[in-house]
Amino acid sequence: MMKDNDDFKTRLKIAKDKFNKDFVAESNKRGSFVGSAFRLGTELVAAVAVGTIIGFILDSWFDTKPWLILIFFFLGSAAGMINIIRTAKRMQEED
């Protein structure tokens, strides 16, 4: 009985290693190719949109019409760039 148990454990270990090597590596590789471009795109667009919306709201609060929306558009673009750089760094770490 003891021998059976050991045998099962080694077989399980071999199977697990094989599974981790094949399946996980394969799915990670494929995943990063298909999704990464779209992931970067939405990061940029979302930050620009949020920045512009904040500028629009602040403009209507302080009655400073086109100025804050302009400033926050560029701040939003900068935030988008930061987002993209961070996402790209994370993607490189994953690979």
Add this chain to the structure above:
Amino acid sequence: MATNPMHQFQVHRVGPEIKFGGIDLSFTNASLFMFISAVIICLFLFLGTKERKIIPNKMQLISELLYNFIAKMISDTAGVKAKPYFSFIFSLFVFVLICNMVGMLPYSFTVTSHIIVTLIMALFIFVAVTIIGFIKHGFKYLSIFVPSGVPALLLPLITVIEIISYLSRPVSLSVRLFANMMAGHTMLKVFGGFVVSLGILGGWLPLSFSVALTGLEILVAFLQAYVFAILTCIYLNDALNLHH
């Protein structure tokens, strides 16, 4: 036969109209398919964990695989401190995945192709993560808006940019899932329409595209659920381990 590719996204009422204090609470096809997804998940996990053998049958194997997959993802991205949130991230991933997959069936409705659904999920995550951050670190949590090593002159500018970047998280999280699902399903329907309108002579080319796109859509359905869950883990990591 409806050939409008956007027709599939229409929400309509199923059953009687329910009004509650001026708010329309009727049961719609969106609620129906969310309910179906939830039932599928519960049934599957119930059957998968019923027997608990050492050598599992197929259903138990898939359930355990799913559990290991999420557990590994959480420990890789957010560390041991994120263990208490396992059940939330597991439910989130499985719900998005099954909603996406149910949407792949003909005549069904894709719940995640509506921005209101994904935005509510993303906002919930955003608010929850922010609250967790404040509970764990108090006002020190605000230091994620102030990166280290920035000259004092630039600090106000960088802080505003960081706040915008932080606020853009729920938007990018929800738009990504919604746009992927909606674009894919619209494309499938458009190619399906080409098959019908070109008839038996010319319809073979769009049909082959349709078949390929279906495969791609199943991959996207899985991938987007995965990305949604992993980004939740990453945000959670930021809240749990400051400056990591």
